Amino acid sequence: MTSLFAHVGDVVVFAARALRDAFRPPFEVSETVRQLYEVGWRSAPLIGVSGLAVGIVLSMHTRASLERFGAEALIPAALALALIRETGPLTTGLLLSGRIGAGIGAELGAMKVTEQIDALEATAVDSFKYLVVTRMVACVIAVPLLTTLMNFTGIVGGWIAEVAISGMSFDLYFRSAFSLIAFSDFIPATLKTMVFGFIIAVTGSYLGINTSRGTEGVGRAATRSVVAASILLIASNVILVQFIFFLFPAFGE
Numbered sequence: 001m002t003s004l005f006a007h008v009g010d011v012v013v014f015a016a017r018a019l020r021d022a023f024r025p026p027f028e029v030s031e032t033v034r035q036l037y038e039v040g041w042r043s044a045p046l047i048g049v050s051g052l053a054v055g056i057v058l059s060m061h062t063r064a065s066l067e068r069f070g071a072e073a074l075i076p077a078a079l080a081l082a083l084i085r086e087t088g089p090l091t092t093g094l095l096l097s098g099r100i101g102a103g104i105g106a107e108l109g110a111m112k113v114t115e116q117i118d119a120l121e122a123t124a125v126d127s128f129k130y131l132v133v134t135r136m137v138a139c140v141i142a143v144p145l146l147t148t149l150m151n152f153t154g155i156v157g158g159w160i161a162e163v164a165i166s167g168m169s170f171d172l173y174f175r176s177a178f179s180l181i182a183f184s185d186f187i188p189a190t191l192k193t194m195v196f197g198f199i200i201a202v203t204g205s206y207l208g209i210n211t212s213r214g215t216e217g218v219g220r221a222a223t224r225s226v227v228a229a230s231i232l233l234i235a236s237n238v239i240l241v242q243f244i245f246f247l248f249p250a251f252g253e
Contacts, residue, residue, distance in 0.1 A: 015202045021133045026126075031134040039100045039135070040142030044149060050095055051088070051150040055157025058082060062158075063165065072166070076177035079158040084181060085189050088151040090237055093196035096143060097229035101204040104135055105225030108208025109218035117209070132209070136201040143197035144190050151186075188244040195240060196233050203229040 062075050062082070108131060111117050120127040155177055162168040204225040211217040 011202075011206055014206045015198075017128070018132050018136050018202055018205070019198075021129050022137055026129070028130050028134050031130060032137050035134050035138035036142055038103075039096075039138050040145060043096060043099055043142070043146055046095060046099060047092060047146045047150050048153045050091065051153030052157035052160070054087065054091060054150075055079065055083065055154035055159075056161045058087065058154070059158035059161035060165075063161075073176065075162065076155075076158065076168075076173050077180045080155055080177040080181055081185065083151050083154040083158075084185050086241075088154055089147050089189050089193045089196070090234075092143065092147045092150045093193060093200070093233045093237075094230055096139075096146065096196075097200050097233055098226050100139060101200045101225040101229040102222040104201060104204030105208040105211075106218055106222040108132075108205055109211035109221035112209055112211045113214050113218060132201075132205040135205060136198060139197035139201035140194045141197070143193045143200070147190055147193045184248050188248050192237070192240040192244065195236060199232050199236060200229045203232060 059075065059079050062078050063072065066072055066075055066078065108117075111131070117127050117131070120130060155174075158177070159168070159170065159173045162173055207221045207225045207228065211221045213220075
């Protein structure tokens with residue numbers, strides 16, 4: 001238990017330092033932009049295709065449920081609400097914990113075992129700000145944007161499914177889909193993904209920087225990054241949903 005609490009304490013201190021240093025100069029703007037390209041733009045095809053697939057499948061399941069009650073007209077609105085409130089943010093977070101978390105863990109782990117981090121320190125570069133803070137800021141910015149992409153492509157996927165099944169027009173589908181959507185649905189659910197991005201970046205960075213045992217340790221860091229980030233993301237989602245219900249009572253209606 002002592003070892004567990006010590007490990008948790010190290011992670012908390014690491015996360016607090018990353019959050020603090022994000023607001024302290026110097027700001028590594030060029031490296032942050034590069035990381036934003038790596039974790040954001042290069043993840044967009046995965047999120048876009050996944051959103052289409054999720055939207056199609058979710059539309060089919062929603063139709064199967066609502067047809068029993070003769071409520072097929074509510075399919076677009078139900079799909080949009082499910083995607084924007086929960087399915088889109090959580091699916092995006094889990095997908096990115098696999099792609100980004102593993103990448104950060106493996107990259108920083110490889111730099112640690114090949115002593116590249118020590119080389120940065122020897123050239124008077126703050127390796128923590130350059131390697132950890134830049135990735136954390138990039139993830140915090142990119143994950144909400146990718147969540148919005150997931151929501152949009154998911155709704156488009158639902159429309160594709162509806163066209164194939166019922167021939168619903170584009171205009172009717174989207175007017176129906178957004179008829180029940182308000183900013184109180186979109187903003188809290190999307191903002192919580194900033195926490196997801198923080199968790200993914202900090203978890204991958206911590207495990208990568210603390211890698212040992214050579215190349216074996218690099219692979220282990222990548223695997224642990226995915227597992228730990230996914231578990232923490234799911235656990236934090238439960239807490240964040242309750243927090244959103246408290247701050248935005250309309251979200252639970």
